[in-house]
Amino acid sequence: MKAIQPYVQEIEQEMLIYYNSLSEKDGRRYAAIEAKKLGYGGISYVQRVLGCRPETIKRGIEEIKSPEIIKENQIRKKGAGRKKCLETIEGIDQAFLSVIDQHIAGSPMDESIRWTNLSRQEIANLLAQQQQIKVSVTVIDQLLEKHHFRRRKAVKSKATGSNSHRNEQFEKINGLVESYQKQENPVISMDTKKKKN
Secondary structure, eight states, X not given: XXXXXXXXXXXXXXXXXXXXXXXXXXXXXXXXXXXXHHOTTHHHHHHHHHTOOHHHHHHHHHXXXXXXXXXXXXXXXXXXXXXXXXXXXXXXXXXXXXXXXXXXXXXXXXXXXXXXXXXHHHHXXXXXXXXXXXXXXXXXXXXXXXXXXXXXXXXXXXXXXXXXXXXXXXXXXXXXXXXXHHTTOOOOOOXXXXXXX
């Protein structure tokens, strides 16, 4: 299956603002329509952008298929229902940033572009082990989105093989970073490879 083409960040932000302005009922139906427009993979993408659960989108899809449900006027009061983990777990933002601190990189051409080399499950595991905060990968998606982390796109089309010493350079760098930080010296991360046009 062909992967979906994500919207630009500006459109994603506008989608999120609009979604948050809707009632719960209208919000899930809007999310359902966006997911259906995208086709395969649409539910996963829309739930990441809007911060809702896949079950919410699936329920919205079922509802928009039924004209009798669409005509219902009952709307749950704003603020009703289960609150997001980001609102209920105290200190979750600081805990999240703490566990990924040594695993952050960014674009040398655009300081607003950051990513982490940890998977969503690895971040969830670290939160549970180090901070005693147990959350799903869906919540990790919301945290990555909230703190403006992007997925790093792979550009290699062919594997170049592995090297048994490949990880040594990263371990040495991490060791130096920790040593410098203990001495209260500044640490700057730089990537000197410029993308060719």
